[in-house]
Amino acid sequence: MTGPRGNVLELAVLGSLHETPLHGYELRKRLNTLLGMFRAFSYGSLYPCLKSLLNDGLIVEEEPPEDVVLGRRSKIVYKLTAEGKERLQDLLTQAGPSAWEDESFGIHFAFFRHTEAEVRLRILEGRRSRLEERLEAVRTALARTRERLDSYTLELQRHGLESVEREVRWLNELINTERAQAVQNQADRDEDPDSQ
Amino acid sequence: MTGPRGNVLELAVLGSLHETPLHGYELRKRLNTLLGMFRAFSYGSLYPCLKSLLNDGLIVEEEPPEDVVLGRRSKIVYKLTAEGKERLQDLLTQAGPSAWEDESFGIHFAFFRHTEAEVRLRILEGRRSRLEERLEAVRTALARTRERLDSYTLELQRHGLESVEREVRWLNELINTERAQAVQNQADRDEDPDSQ
DNA sequence: TTCGTCATGTAATGGGTTACATGATTAC
DNA sequence: GTAATCATGTAACCCATTACATGACGAA
Numbered sequence: 001m002t003g004p005r006g007n008v009l010e011l012a013v014l015g016s017l018h019e020t021p022l023h024g025y026e027l028r029k030r031l032n033t034l035l036g037m038f039r040a041f042s043y044g045s046l047y048p049c050l051k052s053l054l055n056d057g058l059i060v061e062e063e064p065p066e067d068v069v070l071g072r073r074s075k076i077v078y079k080l081t082a083e084g085k086e087r088l089q090d091l092l093t094q095a096g097p098s099a100w101e102d103e104s105f106g107i108h109f110a111f112f113r114h115t116e117a118e119v120r121l122r123i124l125e126g127r128r129s130r131l132e133e134r135l136e137a138v139r140t141a142l143a144r145t146r147e148r149l150d151s152y153t154l155e156l157q158r159h160g161l162e163s164v165e166r167e168v169r170w171l172n173e174l175i176n177t178e179r180a181q182a183v184q185n186q187a188d189r190d191e192d193p194d195s196q
Numbered sequence: 197m198t199g200p201r202g203n204v205l206e207l208a209v210l211g212s213l214h215e216t217p218l219h220g221y222e223l224r225k226r227l228n229t230l231l232g233m234f235r236a237f238s239y240g241s242l243y244p245c246l247k248s249l250l251n252d253g254l255i256v257e258e259e260p261p262e263d264v265v266l267g268r269r270s271k272i273v274y275k276l277t278a279e280g281k282e283r284l285q286d287l288l289t290q291a292g293p294s295a296w297e298d299e300s301f302g303i304h305f306a307f308f309r310h311t312e313a314e315v316r317l318r319i320l321e322g323r324r325s326r327l328e329e330r331l332e333a334v335r336t337a338l339a340r341t342r343e344r345l346d347s348y349t350l351e352l353q354r355h356g357l358e359s360v361e362r363e364v365r366w367l368n369e370l371i372n373t374e375r376a377q378a379v380q381n382q383a384d385r386d387e388d389p390d391s392q
Numbered sequence: 393t394t395c396g397t398c399a400t401g402t403a404a405t406g407g408g409t410t411a412c413a414t415g416a417t418t419a420c
Numbered sequence: 421g422t423a424a425t426c427a428t429g430t431a432a433c434c435c436a437t438t439a440c441a442t443g444a445c446g447a448a
Binding site: 029032033034036037038106109110111112113134137138141142145150151152153155156157159160161163164166167170174 | 225228229230232233234302305306307308309337346347348349353356357359360362366370
């Protein structure tokens with residue numbers, strides 16, 4: 001690997017370019033719309049990442065169409081190479097903490113369309129148990145606490161717990177949907193084993 | 197300033213030590229209970245921060261009680277100095293982005309008890325408009341988007357928007373409460389101008 | 393022609409984590 | 421006596437941001 005680049009950003013870039021070739025500036029806008037509620041990337045991280053991916057042969061500059069004046073190159077449109085697609089599949093297959101931690105879960109979820117059903121399920125469950133651990137830890141620590149907290153601290157705790165509990169419920173629904181779909185797909189295959 | 201240290205961590209440490217003197221290990225547990233739903237600090241950041249604060253005279257080692265065997269020093273309990281308290285007040289008075297961004301809002305809110313009512317209100321409003329900007333940006337970007345998104349991307353967007361909208365509503369309630377209280381306090385002062 | 397925004401890029405810095413190293417104290 | 425956890429600390433790394441520098445292009 002030429003330059004070290006964050007897994008999150010790498011996945012974000014490869015995943016976006018898999019949908020359609022893009023140049024850096026627009027890529028950033030896409031990402032910040034896709035993940036706008038969770039995080040935002042700056043050019044200072046995006047361009048070095050593109051450079052590094054280019055050096056490693058995971059992306060290439062797309063040739064401009066013939067009718068473009070030669071010698072002009074204001075936009076640099078990148079697209080995935082075969083290695084890039086392979087690397088993307090690798091990243092999308094990893095069902096570990098690197099997929100369900102706070103910083104990375106969003107981007108993994110955003111590309112679930114390209115992720116195997118089994119992996120999807122494991123990531124959703126991984127995130128859920130990660131959040132449940134957190135709830136447990138804070139609740140028991142809070143129960144141990146002798147001193148009574150002031151109203152602002154309490155309100156922060158309450159809001160925090162509620163937010164995480166909501167995400168857990170959301171994950172529960174998603175997991176149920178995934179499981180139901182898996183069952184359905186299995187039934188379809190049983191009924192018509194020859195269809196691919 | 198001796199070592200550069202993050203504002204967030206600095207505030208977290210000074211704020212915690214203002215409530216009661218603590219040693220590093222327990223300080224970390226406190227912080228990770230206080231902010232457990234939002235973030236977590238590691239020793240690798242906490243101890244250097246304490247060192248830096250010590251060098252700058254914002255905290256000092258507390259003398260152990262007399263009955264402790266001399267020469268023993270397994271825990272190092274820190275407490276705030278006068279300069280430390282001053283610095284803490286400075287940090288708590290800042291009503292700018294450094295108080296209402298994602299990384300810092302939680303810790304500022306946690307110490308609202310020690311923050312002036314006016315500053316509290318400005319921070320809450322600042323955070324609210326920050327979130328509203330974000331909602332605006334994503335919504336218009338989404339409206340401009342021609343291509344239809346897949347169901348996972350849509351679900352992520354929906355959940356993200358909903359979460360931020362919920363936080364905005366939470367902030368609205370807090371702001372209303374703060375304003376009502378301000379009015380009440382003003383009324384109290386009007387009724388009895390001599391009381392301090 | 394000038395202003396906004398599109399577009400690409402780099403150097404310095406920031407604010408943390410991870411992994412490691414070390415040793416004391418407590419509970420069994 | 422040994423395992424867990426309490427307790428302190430450092431060096432190397434990571435993943436980004438900020439601030440800056442540059443320039444093309446379209447619209448008023």
